[in-house]
Amino acid sequence: MTGPSPIDDHRLRFDDFDNSDLFAKKPRLPAMGWNSWNAFGSGNTEELTKAMVLKIKELELDKLGYCYVVLDDGCYHPERINGHLTSDEIKFPSGFKAMADLVHSEGLKFGMYNDIGTRLCSGAEVGIYGYEKTDCEDYIKWDIDFIKVDNCYYMWDNATFADPENAKYSFAPNIKSIEVDGITYDAISAEITGTRAEVKDSYVTSIGTFDGTAPDHSPAGPRSSELIFEVRSSEEGIKDLFVTYASGAAEGTGQWLQVAVGEKIYFDALVAPTENQEAFTVSPAIQVELKEGINKLRIMNHRRQENTLDSYARIRRELEQAGNRDIVFSICEWGKTQPQNWGHKVGNSWRILNDITFQVGSDGNNGTAAWEGDYTTSITSQYNKAVIMDEFAGLTKGWNDPDMLVIGMDGIDNIMCRSHMAMWCMMNSPLMLGLDLRRVTKGDEIYNIIANRELITLDQDPLGVQAKRIFTTYECSEPDKEYIRDNDRIDILAKPLANGDIALGFFNLSQEEKDVPSVSTDEILNKTGGKTVNKELFANAKEYKIKDLYTGEEKETVSKVFGAGKLAACDSKVIRITPVS
């Protein structure tokens, strides 16, 4: 392996991210089900999975939409046998096909897990890289309905457990200047697009894409940078380009260079390494075609995104070629390569951050979650990013995935769990339960949260519009776009629904009671108007029917202002507003 594959299909290119999908995709609402990871970590077994299937049926969670039963990491034998994946013979002695048959016999759907790298995150040496065709044929034979694909041990990026020096594929070298037609153009005078690259001393560095795994960077706006030179040519023709660069193999400075003029790519490969990140050298001639006049010559590296998309696309392609099954494709690269830009081309959902908890459970241990925290491992860490990503999601695109539910884990109370459920439903997130369902009985507090039909109806509303944050008490000018990590605030989210109703969610993210501001129909419609089914009807209604989606209480009002009074710490209120003409 000397580097990632050439990319011949323009649909995998950065310039095409906003355009056509790679595969025929039917409109699909967020997946719902149970995944083994948060409940049992690597300790899931056939016996435990069977118990979960039986509990899903007993609790009638399938009737609410929880139909996928997904085996996460830890279920495979740790190395291939005759080139194939097999189950861990102690944990899953009957094998995966038998497990799938059991799940299907109960009217549920069966999901599995793999990884685009050489190993799974648990270390098992059965990553799908190089085995896409074999594994996908086996998955089809096992009758899977869902696949979650992780990103550990990935060869072409500095992903978890991968060689940190793989960053050389993800960033362009530092650029000092270019020379074309005998004219030298300094990099520091060229245009830097996006927000990732920056001038350092006499050169430009960090030409590439932000790593979105940690909660450090906003997902909104351009997440990649290019360096664009306006190159003047007195005539049309082929010219020699020389790039003065210094390479590295760390986040921000790499060794992979892409050169384009307009949208046509002329160079897309590793350049020779330099002694260090500031030991500049001149590249061999790169031939580019210029037209007479001004040409936009782009120095860039979009391979962090393109390689990852390519790896996921290979799996999807092999699944489609192996058989005609309707399979939900869940991208789990932790937001690392800004999948909100490209995930729609291949997947049905894409994780937006690293995990929501690192303290998963095991049989007899609930695991632990948190309401807030500095890293990704809390409910609000995930929410704070997902809540400004609504424009990336949709029925024909796919869904932002702020990770699986942590309801029922230790460390969070029922108020937090209820707000967590409401947030995920307002944001059209996949709803994957992550607890030992043997602890749940119909009518208990956990059941009432996960089985709140009114909230689930929002998540599964056929209009498929993720709620927009229309107001926040945190001072900012664009509540729907600003990445806010200070939880001392109230957020108000509005979600247009297929029948013309609008759901409003009031969320107190802070750890103390707060007064909740009110919002008017004008404010709601100004922010959601384009997606509201019947804006005029909603605006001009004589009165409104309001349903509290926690208590079921209904009332009617002629007021065009909606509020929630006071909210206790971490509490929330969600109402469904029906205009009455």
Add this chain to the structure above:
Amino acid sequence: MTTESFIKELCRKAGIPFDGVFERGRKEGWLEAGDEVFKDSPLTRKNAARICHMYLLKVMKVKDLDMSGAAKLKDLYDCRVCADHIAQVYLRGIMDAKNIKRDGEFLWFDLNGEDDDTYNSKVIDRLLLVHVGDHVHQDMGNP
């Protein structure tokens, strides 16, 4: 030290039979199939942490601590599947972090590092001395 040697030493010190431990440990939930398949591989610190943590949970029945106290380890979040294992053995003083900054604190667990036999033996001693309720980490020097 290989994975097998570590497990053998743990069995010896804990007074449990080594024969059949791989199958028994997997059924009990404190060993993974990879521990047997790759038993001759050198034991990494992250795998030592996993075995110790799962032994605590499944055999010694010691409940987890809140892992937030381990957030000071700069490489804790590099490993989504072993972060809790590392946090638990660090917080209980079973395995130490390394301070790699001369004039300040830069605590690093060194997930993929390996320890010598003497240190691994000490890790097992510390593991077997844990009692329910113990939770104060005392750094005992760099391994």
